[in-house]
Amino acid sequence: MSTPASATAPELQLLRPDHASALLSFEEANRAYFAASIPDRGDAYFRDFDARHRALLAEQAEGACYFHVLVGEGDEILGRINLVDVADGAAELGYRIAQKAAGRGLATRAVRQVCDLAATAYGLTRLRAATTHDNAGSHAVLTRTGFVPVGDVRLDGVPGTGYALTL
Template sequence: MTIISRLTAGHAEALLAFERENRAYFSASVPDRGDGYFTGFAARHRELLAEQEAGLHHFHVVEDADGTLLGRINLVGVRDGSAELGYRISEKATGRGLATWAVRRLCVTAVQEYGLTVLRAETTLDNAGSRAVLARTGFRPVEEVMFGDRPERRYVLDLHGGTVPAP
């Protein structure tokens, strides 16, 4: 069984290993986090948990039944009933519908636990997998912009009235 759980201090080691293991894979579709991300990981992890405690963000991990970290899915920049959705699924777990499942589950959580009414998301135009996940989960494209030197599309999902895509 796959689960989504709120990020805790206890996830730090597994999350760092996940990011290291998938660094090259993620860099193919999003800008690399840089070496500083990895060398300063412990301090940044503590900062993010403090920001989560303050209600600024909601961070989650996606884990397999044996506790293997398969991905992360987050709601960042929480304000006025909205947040930005972001997710990363490990290379070994792609192609199985995990990202779609996780986004649907987090949409339910966003409404029921966090009281959110609107989610935003962004992805580069060359990231076909992420664009497909957003389309399958009800996100509507709203504009195209540049992300550094790469074209990107912004999306929005209206959660008013508790209407969320079926998990």
Template sequence: MPELQRLRPDHAPALLSFEQENRAFFAASVPDRGDAYFTDFDARLTALLAEQAAGLCHFHVLVDTEGEVLGRFNLVDVADGSADLGFRMAEKAARRGLATATVLHLCTLAATEYALTTLRAAAALDNTASRTVLTRTGFVPTGEEVQLSGRPGLGYVRELSKGPKYGAR
């Protein structure tokens, strides 16, 4: 069973493989990271881990039993009880319900471990998979139209509760 883990330095090789192997798949639905991301991967990861240590972001990877990264689930721009959610799944792990289950789990962590009360997200209009995950996990469209690397998208929000139930609302 895949496990959501907080990003650590030892995830670097598996994370880089995940990004390289799925680059074309990701580019079909989310903005491409560009060549510099891969060239400067180690420095970028070090910077992300510093942001995480400072409490500005919470980065996670979904790993299988062999340690292969199947997905990334990040809470960024943490401030005043809220954060922005971003996620991506490996092509081979897509369409299995893993993203939905992991976002639900991350909503629980956001409320209980990180003391967040609100999560925001955005998805391109043509990114049906991400929009489906967001609505299945209790995010609602804000009506805000956003641009994601020149592509039209929608903003979403989810209020979190610290009660015993964290399922979709």
């Protein structure tokens, strides 16, 4: 018996100016979902989105950050995987996956891809990440991708775990 052809896997892309509209749609559609496990971005983020997007692209052009989007069919953004605060061969990893795409291994795959890019394209040697204690999905993604717990942290006042990965 043959299996049906699967949809094309989402593609990891470096953030570009033309991603703005789809990225805003992604953030708006998933705001409540994200706010259940991480601090909400706040109304100003959405109100000032275009200026924020331009600022992110400027930071990326300077090499201070690398912002990636996971693009699915129809150019729909299904996730974000970012490297921020790049300095001294290290960066902070952050990611979020759309509610409708969660549980399919996309975060794990995308984090692995960004870790490879961090080492090969961006010349980084260390990554940091953190997640709240109650975010089991993020703990699983970080562990699956080789991150090791390095201690307790607070994320906007919420207890969490810090992680590190040597590339």
